[in-house]
Each structure stands twice: as structure tokens, then as C-alpha cells.
Amino acid sequence: MANMSGLSKTERAGCTNLLKLLSKADLLSLCDTVTNKMIVVENATEATETILSFSKNAEELLRRKKVSREVIFKYLVKEGVAMSPNSEKHQMVRRTLELWSSGKAVVGESRQAETNEIRQRPSTVMASVSTDMKDEVGFDPQVLGQQFCQWFFQLINSQNPSLAQQPQDWGPQHFWPDVKLRLLSRTGSEQMEEFLGAELVNLRLLALTREERLLLSPNLEPHGLKVLASPHGLVLVAVAGTIHRDTACLGIFEQVFGLIRSPLENNSWKIKFVNLKIRGQDALGGTEVAAPALTYNSAELQLLCS
Template identity: 65%
Template sequence: MTGLSVTERTECTKILRQMTQSDLMSLSDTVTNKMIVVASSKEAMETVLSFTKSAEELLKRKKVYRDLIFKYLAKEGIAMPATSEKHALIKRTLELWSSKKLKESQGQPSDSRARQHTVFVDPGFDPQILGQQFCQWFYGLLNSHNPALGQEHQDWGPQHFWPDAKLRLHARTSEEQMEEFAGADLVSLRLLALTREELLIFSPNLETNGLRALASPHGLVLVAVAGTIHRDKSCLGIFEQIFGLIKSPVDNNWKIKFINLKIRGQDSLKDKEMSAPTLNYNSSDLQLLCS
């Protein structure tokens, strides 16, 4: 799986630390297609590093200004002409990082901090299977709290979320609404209200055209799923939902880091979309987030 090497991650961090908070936030939005909400420079930096496909891709981003790269090289003891264009600075930076990676591969770590980073995803791990199992569990759990179904309530609550979990809810029905929630308690309660108070029933499409999952090298698994939404015997519309999952080292359970939920009412849909909702996010879109 592609992604930043240990050396590239360490060196990119040096450049990102020079950026303003607003530029970091903007860069994070670009790298993740605005699917991950970050609340601080630290979160933005970590998100950018985790979801960047390659060092060259990051250096070419508009928010990574020429002056940032120029200053970075100067601090590394590499003098470049003051008139150097950005592409020349990028080329020299990548050459520098290649030499550092070579030293590292020969047992000469270029930076002591590099040893702190590890790859957490097992090479034999299949995120698609996890995605199917997770969706069966999640929607069964959430739907059980709909009074109309008359089911025994399952164990829903903030314990299934990371403390800093985030929810972005975008609904396009008779009017368009965008809601955002932060914190395990608020996220948990807002999702519960969808079934308990608004009486919605979520029916996910767990076939290959409705479910995709990918894993980043750093332990985050993205699960994207499409499906239909019902109330009693009526089909109200369709949904697309992306989950960010990270395994807890304490209890070895997968917990929810973030959720992006898009709901479209029947009025805004064509008949074929209602009968067989499929994902608008393709594998390339998710790879952009997970690489």
C-alpha cells in the first residue's frame, strides 16, 4: 500500500509545522475531500500525513508554498538560488529524502524520531470483510431502538465511539440541512435520535456495489456503505455513510472515530436510485483518503 515512508513522514512534518493553522485546515480538507472534520493544527497535520499518497503529491499541493520548501531546505543546510522555482525545490527535496531513506535502509536512521512510527495494519487483513461485519452489527444495533420494530434494545452508547469522535450529517429532503457534532456522547445521542425519535430504519446494501472498505497503513479503516431509509412501510430515500474505524489497544475492539452521513429524500431521486442505491464513492475516492 502506498503512503509516506517513515523518513518522508518525519520530514514532511517539519514543513507542515511552518504552516498557519488556516492553511493546515484547508490542506486537510483538500487531502480528505472534506470527509474528515479536524479541530486543531495537530489533528490537521496528522490527517494530512495519514492520507497523503506520496511525498511528491504533498509537496505539489497549492498550500505547500514555495517559500516553505525553500526555508526547509535552508534549515537542512542545502542552499538553493533565491530565484529557484517550486518544481526545482521539490526535485531537490525529494533527492534529499531519497538519500535519507537509503541511509535508514542501511541501518543508519536519519532521525531518532523515525523509530517511533510503526505500521499497525496486518498485511493479511481484509478490510472488506470487517466492513460487512461492522455494518451488520452497527445497523442492527441502531435499528433495534426504533419503537416501531418492537425489538429488544441492544447496547447502544458512547462506548462504541472514540472520545473525540465526530459526526457530519448532511440531509437533502424538503430543505437542505448540515449538522456537525463532536464528542462520543453527542455523536451517540444524535444517531440514536434518528431511530428512536425520528423512527427511521436504515437498510444497508451490503453487496459489492453498495459497500467498500479500505485500510490506511496507520490503522484507520474506512467503510463506505449505501442503502435505503424507511419509516413504517414507506421508503423515504437513500443514504451514503462513511465510517472511520480505529481498533482500541485496550479492549481490541474497533471503535468509531468519525461518521459522515448523507441522506437524500425521495423527492430528489430518480426511480432507479431508489430501487438499488449504490455508492457514489468509488475505490479511487476512498484510496485518496486511505493511502
């Protein structure tokens, strides 16, 4: 078989992971398109290898009709890349190519290596972030907020079976023992739930992605993320984002985290409380949800600090 592929090693590994998100029927159809039906394959593995071999470059493959906007969005979520689900396909293609050229994509064997590394880390929130910051007198709360959100949403989304991804190390160890969760949902009717304690909070949040199969996509732009630090060591991280199931956008969320360092666990940050508001599409009245903004103002967040 003549190998016409112009894919780099990183692009090849990235395309392999992305093609795993296609149904078998779409994968075989794509193989027929790429090879002009000149090659018959017997399974998904052969189809993937053939598609990669006969793709001139990564952009050509990403622009194929069977590689839909929804598939690329799901791939970017798996890689922890924040992207508006209402972005045009060409924007998602460009973002994916940027990811691969930056070398930051977790691909192939390195994905398993990263999973193993995560499992071997201390059971505390953001060990690497706290190590960088614990000795700094004036760390930047905004940087902490950005890094926390990237860590948290990649971690919780990895529990979603629809991503077909190795779940990362989620568990009660990331919360203070007396952590409190307030969950307000407006999806048809309004419902308020409260949970107290690391085990219950951990299980309720886990159910959002593992049982309910939701994907949470945070908006980490300035209008979607606010961070406040109190003099008493509490850092508030408030973030807005969109909620999805498979290819459907179900609504928006606003989530406020209270973070406090644990001096007994290498000064790592652990979650003290979580306030989560969910609004379904029916409660939005047709409002644009591409990149939702926070409705909390600084005064309301200051009250949570007290």
C-alpha cells in the first residue's frame, strides 16, 4: 500500500484518537471516501490505518464531512480544550491543528502515561499548582482560577462514558471532609438539592457526568470566569459554561467553588464548598448560549467569602 500520508507523528496520534469517536459505519464510509473505494477493510483498526495512510495532511482529514463539528468538539473536550460549542467547524479545525502543532495534545502512549501519573499523584487537588504557589507571597488568584478550572473540568468530564476515555482520579480526596454542595436546577421546574460531606458531594457531582452523561464546557474568557481571594485564605472561583449530552447543548451552568489550602497535605488546594446553578434550554427563553457570562457580581461573591 503506498503511504501518501503527510501527517506528523503528533497529528497521526491525534487523528487516531479523534477517529475513535466516529461510529463504525461512519469510519468505514470515510475510508471509502478517502480511498475512492479502492481498498476493502475488515474492521475499525484497518479503516483507521488506511484513512491515516491516504490523508495528504491533517487539515484535509479534519475537513471531511464525516468528521463532523460535533466529533471535533468532543475530541477537544477530551483534550481539556475550552471551546464554544457554537463555534463554526473551520474554527474547531484551526484550534485542533494549533493544539497538535503546540505539542500539548495528550496522544497515544503518552495518554496512558499521563493517566498512570495522575493515579500516582498525592490524593489532593492540584498538587502541581500548589507546589508552584505555596511558597509565593503574592500568587495571582486569576492564574489559580484558570488552572483549577482546566484541572477540574477535564477531571470530571473524563468520567463520562460517552467520551470512551480512561477516567482520571476522581474521588472524595479532592474535597474537605465538611464540604457542602448546593445544586439548583431550572429544567422545567426548579429544584434545590444540598449535600454535606466529601463522600456525598463527590458522588453527586460524579453522577452528573457518569450517570447523566453530561459534558461541562467552561467559558474561561474574562466574562465567564471571576476569582476572588479573601484575607482568610479562601479563594472563590466562579465560572460559567455550557452543558451538553452527546451533540446536543442542553443549557448553561454557573459554578462557584470555595478553595482552601490543606497544610497537612503539602498545602494543596481542596474544595470547601460548591454552588452549582443549572438552567435548561427551556428556562433560557432562546437566549444565545455560545459563551455564557457569569451573572454573579463581585458583591455577591464577596458575601460567599464571609
